[in-house]
Amino acid sequence: MGDRLTKLAISDEGFIFDPETGNSYTTNPTGLLILRMLKEGKGEEEIVKALTEEFGAEEEEARRDLYDFLEQLRAYGLVEGV
Amino acid sequence: MARRYEKPVIHRLHVGHTNKFGFASPYGAKVRKSIDGVPIEELVSRFGSPLFVFSERRLRQKFREVKNAFTLRYPHVELSWSYKTNYLDAIVAILHSEGATAEVVSEFEYEKARRMGIPGSKIIYNGPYKPIDSLRVAVSEGARINIDTFEEIADLERVADEVGKRPKVAIRVNMDTGIYPRWSRFGFNYESGQAWDAVKRIALGGKLDLVGLHCHIGTFILKPEAYEIETRKLVELAYRIEDEFGFKIEYIDVGGGFPSRNRLKGIYLPPEVAVPPIEEYAERITTALLNNLRPGDYPLLILESGRAIVDEAGFLITTVHATKRLPDGRRGYVLDAGVNILFTAFWYHFNVEVDREVSGGAEPCVLYGPLCMNIDVVEDRAHLPPLPRGTRLILSPVGAYNVTQWMQFIRYRPAVVLIGENGEVDLIREAEDISDIVSRERVPERLKPKS
Numbered sequence A: 001m002g003d004r005l006t007k008l009a010i011s012d013e014g015f016i017f018d019p020e021t022g023n024s025y026t027t028n029p030t031g032l033l034i035l036r037m038l039k040e041g042k043g044e045e046e047i048v049k050a051l052t053e054e055f056g057a058e059e060e061e062a063r064r065d066l067y068d069f070l071e072q073l074r075a076y077g078l079v080e081g082v
Numbered sequence B: 001m002a003r004r005y006e007k008p009v010i011h012r013l014h015v016g017h018t019n020k021f022g023f024a025s026p027y028g029a030k031v032r033k034s035i036d037g038v039p040i041e042e043l044v045s046r047f048g049s050p051l052f053v054f055s056e057r058r059l060r061q062k063f064r065e066v067k068n069a070f071t072l073r074y075p076h077v078e079l080s081w082s083y084k085t086n087y088l089d090a091i092v093a094i095l096h097s098e099g100a101t102a103e104v105v106s107e108f109e110y111e112k113a114r115r116m117g118i119p120g121s122k123i124i125y126n127g128p129y130k131p132i133d134s135l136r137v138a139v140s141e142g143a144r145i146n147i148d149t150f151e152e153i154a155d156l157e158r159v160a161d162e163v164g165k166r167p168k169v170a171i172r173v174n175m176d177t178g179i180y181p182r183w184s185r186f187g188f189n190y191e192s193g194q195a196w197d198a199v200k201r202i203a204l205g206g207k208l209d210l211v212g213l214h215c216h217i218g219t220f221i222l223k224p225e226a227y228e229i230e231t232r233k234l235v236e237l238a239y240r241i242e243d244e245f246g247f248k249i250e251y252i253d254v255g256g257g258f259p260s261r262n263r264l265k266g267i268y269l270p271p272e273v274a275v276p277p278i279e280e281y282a283e284r285i286t287t288a289l290l291n292n293l294r295p296g297d298y299p300l301l302i303l304e305s306g307r308a309i310v311d312e313a314g315f316l317i318t319t320v321h322a323t324k325r326l327p328d329g330r331r332g333y334v335l336d337a338g339v340n341i342l343f344t345a346f347w348y349h350f351n352v353e354v355d356r357e358v359s360g361g362a363e364p365c366v367l368y369g370p371l372c373m374n375i376d377v378v379e380d381r382a383h384l385p386p387l388p389r390g391t392r393l394i395l396s397p398v399g400a401y402n403v404t405q406w407m408q409f410i411r412y413r414p415a416v417v418l419i420g421e422n423g424e425v426d427l428i429r430e431a432e433d434i435s436d437i438v439s440r441e442r443v444p445e446r447l448k449p450k451s
């Protein structure tokens, strides 16, 4: 998922700081979980599983939303596009 | 599984940067679970989505508000319903029951008013194109005809001879009231002397009785002062006509054009601030009358207000079908209702309400319709939390011009329902099906599909 992500400072409240650009972001609890898992190098299946287990999401919706979240990260340049 | 699922979102923080959308609160969308007490979900489960919903209570209330604003200030007032704004039978029936006459601009609208039980004498016939057959009917039935062109004067004289009647007519006048754009293509121009030429032409013909003056300065006019100028100019013209030609001007029709509480594109103030109350318009018009009329003379004041009366009585329920992230980072939604049934989306930013509480911060998003056409954008700067598929959005005000200017294009037009004053819900226009579209088509024998 690239270096950029691993350098982000992420607080428990969902506050994110990007030391490279000085930009800051906020995210919600599901976003926080995804970011943490991405930083740890976890893959799609594991993240979807975590969203369903920890938040009770439907698998299909969680997968759809994960794709969408990745697109948001790409739009902000926090992860690289394909 | 302790925590509630919420769609994952991430927002960039802008230091010292206020919400560039100006109006939408960045957190939490406006929630509307019902219309006049009827739950959104009940409406959709009975009649489908998308669905136009009209409120009889709001419609009657608004009509009375407009009517009272004028009748409290002037003794002789008629409200004539602008059919083109909304000519659904049930809607015009409500307005006629409140005492509105009919203002029509085609033989089709004329026929529609007649079949609703409105006699010719209570119809005002406007418009630049009045086929001669329709003038024959209108003259025979005693309709009030507001003449738009010199050709129409000649046509009416011909009809007068044929029918053996002296038609009562008015001329439509256009003028400078400080409003842009100026609707100078309709009727006869005031400043250039064209209107005066039309009066002379009518007097010369000797077959028509000029009994009124008409003007409609435009639509969604945010300057009440324009109506004061309009009214004063019409009164001055009326007395000049009376003094020089001996016609009695019995009515002064100032048209419509009053705004509804909608958010016009390009106007950043909320409608509660930008749109003057109807009383201000009434005050300007009636003051201009009372200051310029001769003692004891109270010609009939006619108003043809359309959108100010019906816009806020109409809602459109639509459903989120799909979501996609746009390359610029905004979220796009695909709705089941598009611009083919929401003509006014080109002019307005509608009020967008959501049928349920949705958690998550609001983000800029675009609402697309279902048409496979790039122009199908219902709203390009909405600000909403992440909406799950199946969420209903309630768009308003949509009561004016949409259910007349809508078109069957790609999709069927949806049902329209009316919520009565006691909460009863009636279907007032069925959703279309394929028979509505193909019933007038003919396939030559040689092209018929072989079975």
Ligand SMILES: Cc1ncc(COP(=O)(O)O)c(C=O)c1O
Binding pocket: B082, B085, B103, B126, B216, B218, B219, B220, B255, B256, B257, B258, B304, B305, B306, B307, B308
């Ligand atoms: C002659 C005439 N009268 C009345 C109206 C109604 O206008 P509004 O809906 O702006 O009140 C129109 C609308 O175009 C019109 O052309």
